[in-house]
Amino acid sequence: MTVSNCPRCGKMFRKIKKSICPKCVAEEDKEYEIVREFLYDNPGAGIQDITESTGISEDRIIKFLREDRLVNINKDSLLLDCESCGTAISSGRYCEQCKVRLESDIRGVVGGKRGEERLAGSYHSKRIKRD
Numbered sequence: 001m002t003v004s005n006c007p008r009c010g011k012m013f014r015k016i017k018k019s020i021c022p023k024c025v026a027e028e029d030k031e032y033e034i035v036r037e038f039l040y041d042n043p044g045a046g047i048q049d050i051t052e053s054t055g056i057s058e059d060r061i062i063k064f065l066r067e068d069r070l071v072n073i074n075k076d077s078l079l080l081d082c083e084s085c086g087t088a089i090s091s092g093r094y095c096e097q098c099k100v101r102l103e104s105d106i107r108g109v110v111g112g113k114r115g116e117e118r119l120a121g122s123y124h125s126k127r128i129k130r131d
């Protein structure tokens with residue numbers, strides 16, 4: 001049996017499947033329900049509207065978002081990471097710099113499919129290739 005400390009509340013718990021303790025799992029589910037209901041009533045709401053109206057932290061909402069559990073959210077107002085270099089961005093998958101770089105990469109390989117492969121593989125290679 002594996003015992004570990006819950007990263008959320010610090011309590012010791014028996015680790016089964018989840019990385020946080022059962023009490024926090026229940027709490028997170030409750031928070032998720034609140035956010036989900038809020039978005040149901042306010043489709044297109046941004047992250048700030050949600051934190052202000054529900055009192056649930058931005059970190060938690062981003063976590064739900066990364067788990068792909070939220071619909072109807074206005075993603076334009078969210079702080080996401082560029083999939084290529086990890087820079088904080090407000091929308092889309094890449095920062096302006098990477099967008100320009102990726103576009104010129106694709107243009108540089110006319111007719112080839114290297115550009116597409118780079119796009120697909122950029123998530124995995126982001127820490128290796130930085131320029």
Ligand SMILES: [Zn+2]
Nearest residue numbers: 006009021024
């Ligand atoms: Zn906990």
Ligand SMILES: [Zn+2]
Nearest residue numbers: 082085095098
């Ligand atoms: Zn970038």
